Amino acid sequence: MAWDRPLLTDSGGFQVFSLEGFRRVDDDGVEFQSHVDGGRGVLTPERATEIQWTLGADVAMAFDHVVPGGADQAIARDALERTLKWLERCARRHAELMERWKDGKMERSFQLSNFPSFPQTLWPILQGGTHQALREEGLRRILELGSWTGLAIGGLSVGEPKATMYQVLEALEPRLPAPIPRYLMGVGFPEDLVAAVERGVDLFDCVAPTRNGRNGTAFTPDGPVNIRNAAFRTDGRPLDASCDCETCTTHSRGYLRHLFAAEELLGLRLLSLHNVRYLIRLAEEMRAAIRRGGLAAWAGDWRRRYTQPGIP
Numbered sequence: 352m353a354w355d356r357p358l359l360t361d362s363g364g365f366q367v368f369s370l371e372g373f374r375r376v377d378d379d380g381v382e383f384q385s386h387v388d389g390g391r392g393v394l395t396p397e398r399a400t401e402i403q404w405t406l407g408a409d410v411a412m413a414f415d416h417v418v419p420g421g422a423d424q425a426i427a428r429d430a431l432e433r434t435l436k437w438l439e440r441c442a443r444r445h446a447e448l449m450e451r452w453k454d455g456k457m458e459r460s461f462q463l464s465n466f467p468s469f470p471q472t473l474w475p476i477l478q479g480g481t482h483q484a485l486r487e488e489g490l491r492r493i494l495e496l497g498s499w500t501g502l503a504i505g506g507l508s509v510g511e512p513k514a515t516m517y518q519v520l521e522a523l524e525p526r527l528p529a530p531i532p533r534y535l536m537g538v539g540f541p542e543d544l545v546a547a548v549e550r551g552v553d554l555f556d557c558v559a560p561t562r563n564g565r566n567g568t569a570f571t572p573d574g575p576v577n578i579r580n581a582a583f584r585t586d587g588r589p590l591d592a593s594c595d596c597e598t599c600t601t602h603s604r605g606y607l608r609h610l611f612a613a614e615e616l617l618g619l620r621l622l623s624l625h626n627v628r629y630l631i632r633l634a635e636e637m638r639a640a641i642r643r644g645g646l647a648a649w650a651g652d653w654r655r656r657y658t659q660p661g662i663p
């Protein structure tokens with residue numbers, strides 16, 4: 352994909368969880384059926400680590416067992432224990448690959464990437480569902496297992512209420528090591544980013560900007576806009592007057608609406624581009640607010656404007 356900037360990959364744990372068809376999890380790994388061609392596949396912690404190495408990731412994630420947001424204590428405990436065992440196996444395999452790479456003995460099959468900006472780093476994923484005691488125990492045991500360069504919080508935004516996710520983050524925050532980045536996996540709606548940053552999170556990933564863009568929803572400072580709305584038919588204004596992206600500096604809302612009405616694929620791309628740029632600018636604003644010590648006030652203003660009723 353010719354991406355020459357930092358690259359983070361997921362291990363496949365969440366991706367297996369999100370498959371609706373056949374999947375079987377045991378202590379060795381996961382057997383699953385491809386939703387594309389029905390073929391059977393097997394992922395183990397070792398294999399997930401090797402694949403991420405081959406992809407040339409700068410930050411690789413440990414292979415984890417994700418459970419739904421409503422999972423009870425016993426199920427969440429089982430997945431946490433498995434995730435911790437798998438973390439040890441991922442770390443062992445990762446260390447072996449690093450050794451081999453340092454000695455110049457890496458097999459060619461592990462060198463597919465055009466941009467091997469190694470040394471690669473491996474991050475653990477904290478599981479534990481919505482059970483605070485499990486989250487705290489998981490965190491303690493992860494920190495005992497190694498000295499990590501970052502920490503991912505997984506298994507949130509998987510069907511539990513938003514308020515529950517915020518509570519888990521709030522309770523974890525004082526226990527997280529200050530010097531390393533905290534990565535909240537799979538979270539990406541603007542209001543969640545702001546709420547999570549207020550609770551000490553540094554890093555996010557999500558399909559929200561592009562998936563919503565493809566569905567015709569654009570994020571703006573005045574809240575989300577559905578570009579298919581008839582009100583935009585002859586609207587000559589940009590999608591977001593404050594935005595510097597190609598979409599907003601080139602096209603009108605009326606034209607973007609036309610693209611969606613005519614099912615022109617360009618519309619999907621233009622809204623996706625805008626939404627990604629919107630989130631990057633949102634993060635820039637939050638960083639600036641943190642640096643001047645004014646995040647709480649900034650977040651209050653942002654929330655008031657973003658959630659005001661009516662079509663922006």
Ligand SMILES: [Zn+2]
Pocket residue numbers: 590591594595596597598599600624625626628629
């Ligand atoms: Zn824009």
